[in-house]
Amino acid sequence: xxxxxxxxxxxxxxxxxxxxxDAKLKHYIQKHGTGxxxxxxxxxxxxxxxxxxxxxxxxxxxxxxIKHGDFSEEEDRVIYHLFTxxxxxxxxIATQLPGRTDNDIKNYWNTKLKKKLMSTNNISSxxxxxxxxxxHFLQTSSTNSSSSSSPSSYSDHSNFPSFPNPxxxxxxxxxxxxxxxxxxxxxxxxxxxNNTSQDQTFIVNPNRxxxxxxxxxxxxxxxxxxxxxxxxSSDAEYGTRGIGVKDEKKRMSxxxxxxxxxxxxxxxxxxxxxxxxxKQLITSSSCSNVFLDG
DNA sequence: AAAATGACCAACCGCCCAGAG
DNA sequence: ACTCTGGGCGGTTGGTCATTT
Numbered sequence: 001x002x003x004x005x006x007x008x009x010x011x012x013x014x015x016x017x018x019x020x021x022d023a024k025l026k027h028y029i030q031k032h033g034t035g036x037x038x039x040x041x042x043x044x045x046x047x048x049x050x051x052x053x054x055x056x057x058x059x060x061x062x063x064x065x066i067k068h069g070d071f072s073e074e075e076d077r078v079i080y081h082l083f084t085x086x087x088x089x090x091x092x093i094a095t096q097l098p099g100r101t102d103n104d105i106k107n108y109w110n111t112k113l114k115k116k117l118m119s120t121n122n123i124s125s126x127x128x129x130x131x132x133x134x135x136h137f138l139q140t141s142s143t144n145s146s147s148s149s150s151p152s153s154y155s156d157h158s159n160f161p162s163f164p165n166p167x168x169x170x171x172x173x174x175x176x177x178x179x180x181x182x183x184x185x186x187x188x189x190x191x192x193x194n195n196t197s198q199d200q201t202f203i204v205n206p207n208r209x210x211x212x213x214x215x216x217x218x219x220x221x222x223x224x225x226x227x228x229x230x231x232x233s234s235d236a237e238y239g240t241r242g243i244g245v246k247d248e249k250k251r252m253s254x255x256x257x258x259x260x261x262x263x264x265x266x267x268x269x270x271x272x273x274x275x276x277x278x279k280q281l282i283t284s285s286s287c288s289n290v291f292l293d294g
Numbered sequence: 295a296a297a298a299t300g301a302c303c304a305a306c307c308g309c310c311c312a313g314a315g
Numbered sequence: 316a317c318t319c320t321g322g323g324c325g326g327t328t329g330g331t332c333a334t335t336t
Contacts, residue, residue, distance in 0.1 A: 016304070017304085052306085056304085056305070057304090057305085067322095087324090089324090090324080103303085107304085111301065215305075
């Protein structure tokens with residue numbers, strides 16, 4: 001029971017676009033716009049292409065504001081930060097990099113940035129997923145931390161995955177989330193994620209964490225959720241995903257530190273946001289310091 | 295010089311969602 | 316309330332070029 005195809009695949013051209021086709025599409029859109037209907041555009045413009053193919057070609061290549069060429073170190077950092085924060089939402093990441101397309105960023109991540117990260121941090125490829133990065137951090141944190149140490153001994157961020165800056169220094173991936181690492185001491189944390197096959201999105205929302213204190217099991221839940229669809233309103237659902245801080249006092253301290261560091265995603269819980277809201281959050285200046293160094 | 299391998303990236307595929315009817 | 320359609324998205328593929336053996 002497949003859905004009807006968007007075009008007659010037998011009668012449309014596929015594969016690389018010729019310069020003539022590019023010119024035709026560009027000329028048509030510049031003159032008439034897309035008309036809000038990509039499906040009918042090929043016919044109107046005289047192209048023997050699928051509407052989706054036209055859309056992709058325009059958005060990823062022909063659009064006048066597209067930036068071609070190498071990514072800058074600053075762009076690298078933005079991608080790093082956003083990927084570890086929201087995961088592989090390339091279109092959202094692209095909104096933070098003017099002139100770059102989601103496809104570009106995706107390709108760049110898969111072919112270059114991921115390797116750069118792996119070589120810098122000497123970690124395996126599976127750890128370049130958002131969940132993997134956090135797991136890696138927790139493991140290395142565990143290795144170097146003892147439960148009896150004072151909180152100040154966890155202020156060393158050297159275990160965070162890092163990447164090189166142009167000036168020769170290193171920045172940590174999670175640098176903007178510069179809370180005391182004592183609260184991430186694994187002895188204070190429990191991983192409640194039992195679905196390792198699925199990557200998670202690391203939008204940290206202390207507001208939601210605060211709301212998800214689970215009295216029954218005596219631990220608050222700091223949720224690193226995946227997306228709107230994967231979250232139900234039930235605590236049980238949250239309980240299957242995320243990181244919990246066992247102790248209420250520590251949990252509240254954790255939340256406070258997010259707040260102190262302006263990590264607070266104001267208003268309603270982020271887990272209830274749709275894509276547009278997330279985009280707005282990301283593009284709003286008050287939120288940008290969550291992802292970018294000031 | 296030729297074959298094998300790797301890197302890159304444009305393009306495709308199929309799914310999901312929102313809106314129209 | 317339901318179905319259909321188009322737009323948008325992330326994952327994947329396949330072609331081309333560069334590098335290594």
